[in-house]
Amino acid sequence: MSDLILFWHRRDLRISDNTGLATARKQSPKVVGVFCLDPNILERDDIAPARVTYMIGSLQSLQKRYAQAGSQLLILHAEPTQAIPKLAIALKAKAVFWNWDVEPYSQERDRTIIEALKEKGIQFLEKNWDQILHSPDDIRTGSQQPYTVYTPFWKNWSSKPKAKPVETLENAEGLTKAEKEIAEASGVIELPSAKDLGFHWDGELVITPGEAAAQERLEEFCASAVNEYQEQRNFPAVEGTSKLSAALKFGVIGIRTVWQATLEALENSRSDETATNIRTWQQELAWREFYQHAMYNFPQLAEGAFRDPFKNFPWENNEEYFQAWCEGRTGYPIVDAAMRQLNELGWMHNRCRMIVASFLTKDLLINFQWGEKYFMQKLIDGDLSANNGGWQWSASSGMDPKPLRIFNPASQSQKFDFEGEYIRQWVPELRSMDAEYLVTGKISPLERHAVGYPDPIVDHNKQQRLFKERYQQQKSQT
DNA sequence: CCACACTTGAC
DNA sequence: TCAAGTGTG
Numbered sequence: 001m002s003d004l005i006l007f008w009h010r011r012d013l014r015i016s017d018n019t020g021l022a023t024a025r026k027q028s029p030k031v032v033g034v035f036c037l038d039p040n041i042l043e044r045d046d047i048a049p050a051r052v053t054y055m056i057g058s059l060q061s062l063q064k065r066y067a068q069a070g071s072q073l074l075i076l077h078a079e080p081t082q083a084i085p086k087l088a089i090a091l092k093a094k095a096v097f098w099n100w101d102v103e104p105y106s107q108e109r110d111r112t113i114i115e116a117l118k119e120k121g122i123q124f125l126e127k128n129w130d131q132i133l134h135s136p137d138d139i140r141t142g143s144q145q146p147y148t149v150y151t152p153f154w155k156n157w158s159s160k161p162k163a164k165p166v167e168t169l170e171n172a173e174g175l176t177k178a179e180k181e182i183a184e185a186s187g188v189i190e191l192p193s194a195k196d197l198g199f200h201w202d203g204e205l206v207i208t209p210g211e212a213a214a215q216e217r218l219e220e221f222c223a224s225a226v227n228e229y230q231e232q233r234n235f236p237a238v239e240g241t242s243k244l245s246a247a248l249k250f251g252v253i254g255i256r257t258v259w260q261a262t263l264e265a266l267e268n269s270r271s272d273e274t275a276t277n278i279r280t281w282q283q284e285l286a287w288r289e290f291y292q293h294a295m296y297n298f299p300q301l302a303e304g305a306f307r308d309p310f311k312n313f314p315w316e317n318n319e320e321y322f323q324a325w326c327e328g329r330t331g332y333p334i335v336d337a338a339m340r341q342l343n344e345l346g347w348m349h350n351r352c353r354m355i356v357a358s359f360l361t362k363d364l365l366i367n368f369q370w371g372e373k374y375f376m377q378k379l380i381d382g383d384l385s386a387n388n389g390g391w392q393w394s395a396s397s398g399m400d401p402k403p404l405r406i407f408n409p410a411s412q413s414q415k416f417d418f419e420g421e422y423i424r425q426w427v428p429e430l431r432s433m434d435a436e437y438l439v440t441g442k443i444s445p446l447e448r449h450a451v452g453y454p455d456p457i458v459d460h461n462k463q464q465r466l467f468k469e470r471y472q473q474q475k476s477q478t
Numbered sequence: 479c480c481a482c483a484c485t486t487g488a489c
Numbered sequence: 490t491c492a493a494g495t496g497t498g
Contacts, residue, residue: 142498149496151484234486287485354486393485402484403492411488 002030002173003094008084009035009073010106010251012099012130013058014211015065017165017254019130020099028094030173033066033073034087035059036080040105042197046376049199050206050346051246054380056194057209058252063191065211071174074188081109083187085116090186091179095123099130099251102296103384131251133162133259136293146297147290148399154286165256206347207246207380214247218258222265230280236338236349237421242281243347245381248288258285291389294399301388301398304369309474310397316365324457325360326374328427331448331456333438334413335359337426344426346380351416357394358407363463365470368395396471404471406464413439429453 005024012018013035024031041047059073066073076083088096096117101107117124129135139157140146147153175183194201207217221242225232232240247253262282269275295301305311324330328339338352348356353375360371372391376382392398396405417423420438424431429451430438437443445455 141496145497147496149484152497283485351486399496400484401493401495402487403494405487405492407486408488 003028004030004032004091004175004179005095005097006084006088006091006093007031007033008096008098009033009062010098010101011249012251012254013055013062014214014252014254015062015069015169016211016215017168017257018099018251019163019166020097020125020128021169022166023125023128024095024097025167025169025172029171030071031169032071032091032172032175033062034084035062035073035075036083037075037077037192037197038080039077040079040109046373046382047199048346048376048378048380048382049194049201050378050380051249051382052197052199053194053201054205054207054209054246055250056191056197057205058211058250059191061210061212065169066172066174069169069172071169071172072180074175074183075191076187077189077192078187081112081116084113085120085122087183087186087188088117088122089120090182091175093122097125097128099125100127101131102136102292104295104299104302131248131255132289132292133157133255134160134289136296139293146293148294148298149401150287150290150399153290153293154283157286157289158282162259163256165254165260201346203344205380206345207243209252211252214244214253215257217242217244217247218253218261222261226262226265226281227269227274227277229277233280234351234416235422236341236352236417237419237425241350245383245386249381249383249386255285287389288386291385294389295385301392302384305395305397306392306399307397309471310395313367313397313474314470315367317367317370318364321364321457322360322366322370324454325356325364325366325371329454330359330364330458331441331454332359332409332460333420333423333427333430333441333443334409334417337423340426342375342378346378348379349422351412352422353390354394355407355409355412357391358405359409361395362404362406362467363458363460365463365467368392368397404468406467408460410440410460413441427453 005028007021007024015021063073084096114124134157225240232238262278265278266275269278328336330336335356338348338356342348357371360366361368368391372387375387393400418439420435423438430453448455
């Protein structure tokens with residue numbers, strides 16, 4: 001009988017283009033998948049029902065794909081540092097393979113598991129990267145330091161050749177009946193629903209779970225919207241973005257597959273203009289990777305501000321303002337539309353993520369970490385590196401040597417939702433108003449009250465002056 | 479140490 | 490035009 005290799009899926013919920021899984025299959029025909037529902041993660045207070053629902057749906061389709069290949073995906077619901085070694089020992093596995101992750105929690109957990117496996121002589125893959133195109137140890141400045149500015153990172157990163165997608169798991173031997181019983185005795189359970197885990201999401205998901213849906217989404221995007229990406233991605237009322245964020249967060253699609261698709265789109269592009277649009281999307285993929293490398297190299301990013309002036313910033317942290325922001329009743333139409341989209345869909349257009357983040361930090365003077373956490377509680381694609389990177393960028397507390405960037409909600413509406421289409425969609429009480437009023441937000445108190453729409457909770461001009469003052473103060477003190 | 483450059487902006 | 494001072498080569 002062949003040696004068993006357990007492949008531990010974490011944020012790589014697919015059998016195609018999976019580097020660790022492909023390596024496992026090359027070493028043995030008997031490869032069985034395992035996923036551990038981790039209470040350390042699921043019991044945190046920053047978990048979104050939409051995200052768990054997407055994850056469970058993707059696990060369902062992953063189970064089907066394993067079954068089609070002739071093997072199984074086993075489910076555990078327990079502390080992984082105990083449950084993974086326990087299962088491997090019980091099944092007499094030769095090895096447990098998995099793909100490496102940049103998050104501080106994952107790295108600590110994995111080190112503990114490696115110690116336990118080593119003790120039992122069970123093999124593992126050291127630092128096998130899968131969800132990024134280059135190892136964060138490989139992208140360095142001339143003085144061997146990690147990059148802290150995007151553009152030089154991009155120049156270096158984009159000049160390096162990228163790996164092609166790796167082989168799909170076409171067939172594998174699974175557990176025997178007797179082994180299945182051993183697995184069950186070692187904690188393997190049926191896949192629970194999101195509801196079983198205490199997460200309720202009743203609406204439709206804005207992104208369909210599973211490998212097939214992600215692949216389809218990629219092909220559809222690369223066949224059309226990517227060619228006008230540079231401009232169209234900015235309009236929140238337009239479907240101009242890839243909507244691949246959740247699939248990329250959970251590795252429901254492989255990043256090499258995505259990159260390959262950009263190269264093919266470039267080859268097929270008929271004009272320089274189209275090529276520029278595709279390259280703009282490539283740059284967004286590089287941003288994702290920049291933030292993952294940053295998290296790996298500077299794990300303190302997860303704890304708070306990166307730049308000194310923001311380490312002890314005198315935020316107001318007004319609870320009522322925060323509630324108004326969360327619920328989309330700040331009295332600023334574009335901000336409220338965006339927050340309501342987030343609450344209803346578990347997803348927000350990227351342009352609006354920047355607008356509401358700027359508003360929370362620069363206008364309401366609330367610590368970006370409050371907003372960062374709220375996003376994690378709602379987003380289907382919520383990811384530590386990407387979310388933290390975005391929030392620190394908006395707060396001006398991150399890796400951006402540029403001056404303060406304060407978004408004006410009215411100018412943003414004017415540029416990106418000039419007909420008020422997005423606002424009307426998400427703030428129904430304003431639906432009958434002329435675009436001019438929606439965009440400028442200059443709606444009289446009388447009219448606001450008539451439709452039940454709140455007065456602005458703060459004055460943008462006043463608040464941005466206040467923010468700048470405090471920033472200058474902090475800068476001189478540090 | 480110098481020269482150059484720096485996601486998405488505002489006025 | 491001012492962002493505004495620092496990362497990077």
